[in-house]
Amino acid sequence: xxxxxxxxxxxxxxxxxxxxxxxxxxxxxxxxxxxxxxxxxxxxxxxxxxxxxxxxxxxxxxxxxxxxxxxxxxxxxxxxxxxxxxxxxxxxxxxxxxxxxxxxxxxxxxxxxxxxxxxxxxxxxxxxxxxxxxxxxxxxxxxxxxxxxxxxxxxxxxxxxxxxxxxxxxxxxxxxxxxxxxxxxxxxxxxxxxxxxxxxxxxxxxxxxxxxxxxxxxxxxxxxxxxxxxxxxxxxxxxxxxxxxxxxxxxxxxxxxxxxxxxxxxxxxxxxxxxxxxxxxxxxxxxxxxxxxxxxxxxxxxxxxxxxxxxxxxxxxxxxxxxxxxxxxxxxxxxxxxxxxxxxxxxxxxxxxxxxxxxxxxxxxxxxxxxxxxxxxxxxxxxxxxxxxxxxxxxxxxxxxxxxxxxxxxxxxxxxxxxxxxxxxxxxxxxxxxxxxxxx
Numbered sequence: 233x234x235x236x237x238x239x240x241x242x243x244x245x246x247x248x249x250x251x252x253x254x255x256x257x258x259x260x261x262x263x264x265x266x267x268x269x270x271x272x273x274x275x276x277x278x279x280x281x282x283x284x285x286x287x288x289x290x291x292x293x294x295x296x297x298x299x300x301x302x303x304x305x306x307x308x309x310x311x312x313x314x315x316x317x318x319x320x321x322x323x324x325x326x327x328x329x330x331x332x333x334x335x336x337x338x339x340x341x342x343x344x345x346x347x348x349x350x351x352x353x354x355x356x357x358x359x360x361x362x363x364x365x366x367x368x369x370x371x372x373x374x375x376x377x378x379x380x381x382x383x384x385x386x387x388x389x390x391x392x393x394x395x396x397x398x399x400x401x402x403x404x405x406x407x408x409x410x411x412x413x414x415x416x417x418x419x420x421x422x423x424x425x426x427x428x429x430x431x432x433x434x435x436x437x438x439x440x441x442x443x444x445x446x447x448x449x450x451x452x453x454x455x456x457x458x459x460x461x462x463x464x465x466x467x468x469x470x471x472x473x474x475x476x477x478x479x480x481x482x483x484x485x486x487x488x489x490x491x492x493x494x495x496x497x498x499x500x501x502x503x504x505x506x507x508x509x510x511x512x513x514x515x516x517x518x519x520x521x522x523x524x525x526x527x528x529x530x531x532x533x534x535x536x537x538x539x540x541x542x543x544x545x546x547x548x549x550x551x552x553x554x555x556x557x558x559x560x561x562x563x564x565x566x567x568x569x570x571x572x573x574x575x576x577x578x579x580x581x582x583x584x585x586x587x588x589x590x591x592x593x594x595x596x597x598x599x600x601x602x603x604x605x606x607x608x609x610x611x612x613x614x615x616x617x618x619x620x621x622x623x624x625x626x627x628x629x630x631x632x633x634x635x636x637x638x639x640x641x642x643x644x645x646x647x648x649x650x651x652x653x654x655x656x657x658x659x660x661x662x663x664x665x666x667x668x669x670x671x672x
Contacts, residue, residue, distance in 0.1 A: 242551045245318065245505075249553055257551055258559030265320050265539050267434045268592070269298045269564065271585060272323050272331075272534050275387065278582070279332050280340040286470075288575045293465050293533040295568030298322025301524040301536045302561040306554045308516050315517030317500055317509065318552040320560060321524070324537035325592065326492065329383040330485045330650040331534065334478045337645065340532075343482075345474040347529040350486035354522030357490045358515045368491040372659045374603025375617045376488045379624050379655040381597025388593050391586025406448050407583040414441030414587030422591070434588050441584035450581045463571045469532045477645035482535075484653050486525070489537045490518045495603075496538035503543070504552040540599070612669050616662045624655030 241247035242257070273294045277287035301321040308314030334343050357364060392415075394407035401407045417440045421433035429436070445451050497517050501509045509517075517538070524536045546552060567573050604617055627633060628651045635644040647654050 242553050242556070243504075245552050245554055247553065248555055254553070254555050254559055257556045258563065261320055261542050261557065261560040262563050265298070265322065265542055265560070266564070267438065267588060268325060268539060269294050269322050271589060272325060272328055274580070274585060275328060275391075276331055276335055276340070276343070276534060279335040280343070282340065284575075288571060289466070289469055290532060290534070292463070292568050292571055292574040293528070293531050294323045295564050295574070296465055297524060297528045297531070297533040297536060297568075299561040299565035299568060300527075301520070302557060302564075304520045304524060305517060306557055306561070308520070311512075312516055312519065313523060314520040315497055315509070315513045317497055317513055317517065318504065318546060318554055318557050319497065319500055319517070320539045320542040320557060321517075321521060322536055322539060322564075323534045324489065324539075325384070325589075325596065326377075326380055326489050326537055327482070327485055327535045328387065329380060329652055330481055332387065333650045334475075334481065338473070338475055338478060341471040341473040342475045342478050343534075344470060344472045344529040344532070346478040346482035347535050348472070348526050349474070349479040350482040350535060351522040351525030351529065353483040354486045354490050354525060355519050356522075357487055358518030358520075358522060361490075361494070361515050361518060362511050365491075365494065367660055367664075368488075368494075369663065370603045370606050371613055371616060372656075372663050373488070373491045373495065374600045374606070375620050375659040376600070376652060376656050377492065378597055378600025378604060378617070379621050379651050381593055381595075381600055382621070382625060383628070383651045384593040384596065385590075388586050388590040391582045392590065393586070394581075394583050401450055401581075401583065406445075406450060407581075410441050410445045410448065410450065410581065411583040411587035413444050414438060414584050415590055417441070418588060418591050434592065438580065438584055438588045441587055442580060445581045445584055450583070451579055453579055461572055462569055464569065465531045468530055472529065475645075477642035480642075480646050481650060481653050484656055485650070486522070486535070488652070488656055489535075490521070492540075493518055493521055493538045496540055496543045499540075499543045500546050500552075504546045504550050610669055612666055615666060616659055619662060620655045620658035621651075623658055624651035624653070627651070627654055 241249040242253060270291050273290040274287065277290055282290070298321070302319070304314045305317065305319050305321050306314070308316045331343055334346060392408065392411035394402035394404060414437045418433050418437035421429050421436055442451065494514055497509045497514055501507050521536055521538070528534065528536060604613060627648050634648045
């Protein structure tokens with residue numbers, strides 16, 4: 233039993249530290265996570281053409297699912313579902329490129345069906361993680377994360393310009409002014425401040441951008457008044473459809489994100505506990521992630537993954553007490569049960585979202601580069617990364633390149649809808665085929 237008391241308990245997983253210290257530390261994790269929680273729902277709602285009420289519901293569910301996924305990680309079921317580690321887990325940006333492609337072609341019901349299949353794949357990956365893990369060294373994982381970041385840039389720029397080409401403010405000076413102001417605030421706070429200002433740079437940037445957009449007449453608050461003050465998420469508010477090609481595409485992305493979860497859990501234990509995670513912790517974390525994705529799909533939510541930004545906080549302050557993370561989860565849960573709050577979030581102009589998320593997507597890309605260059609950058613790495621990204625990104629840039637005579641329809645759906653799928657397969661194969669370099 234840990235015999236530390238008072239403030240010392242902040243650096244122990246169990247025990248109850250002083251509430252006066254738990255509250256600000258918990259809020260810090262909420263601030264770091266909240267933009268990542270709500271933005272994917274806004275992006276996918278736009279792609280799938282959902283109504284304001286449906287978008288509000290998706291945001292509400294995103295907050296609730298993030299809270300429950302985090303609590304499952306903190307308090308594992310049956311010692312097998314959940315990692316038992318201090319992590320925040322919830323709706324993730326990492327799936328957006330593939331979700332956007334599926335949603336644009338088939339709609340939200342197909343996304344939810346593919347999400348269920350992907351969740352099952354993640355559960356199987358978690359059970360077999362000890363044997364599958366060698367296929368995903370940092371070089372392969374880094375290549376995939378790098379590709380994810382690259383594929384997100386057009387989304388950010390489109391939103392900076394005002395959203396879709398048919399919207400009132402698309403391409404207007406007002407949209408770009410708001411987007412650039414938002415981006416400037418994020419960059420300034422990220423590089424010229426410390427503490428809570430630096431950690432909440434994206435949130436503050438969005439608040440500033442929102443205020444500017446309001447005075448420029450871009451914000452529409454009409455939908456907030458009609459939203460209720462309390463509501464529980466609905467079971468199956470949307471239809472669920474299973475399209476095999478979409479399921480395969482998203483299943484591959486789930487495997488990649490399971491590997492990323494291994495990295496996040498390892499960073500958490502090494503940065504806050506001075507040890508590597510056990511096989512049981514890794515397995516439980518990924519299984520819990522898969523189960524929450526399956527459950528989330530039944531409530532109209534999007535896929536879940538661990539939050540690297542919150543892992544970064546742990547590695548800096550080394551606070552690992554689960555009371556801090558449980559408080560963050562409870563705050564997100566309360567917010568998710570208030571539709572009026574979710575409706576207010578839907579009023580955030582798309583140009584504000586674009587200005588704020590550009591830095592997030594850039595961070596994802598550079599995380600991939602860091603993983604790729606770990607231990608130096610060699611000719612072998614150059615071939616694996618270059619060929620994987622070139623083929624993955626190139627195929628998605630040439631419309632119809634895999635839909636000619638002789639190609640079944642599913643080939644185009646699986647391999648040309650998202651650059652991540654092809655890049656992942658290529659990186660795995662090239663890493664297995666190309667000869668290892670001799671130690672100098």
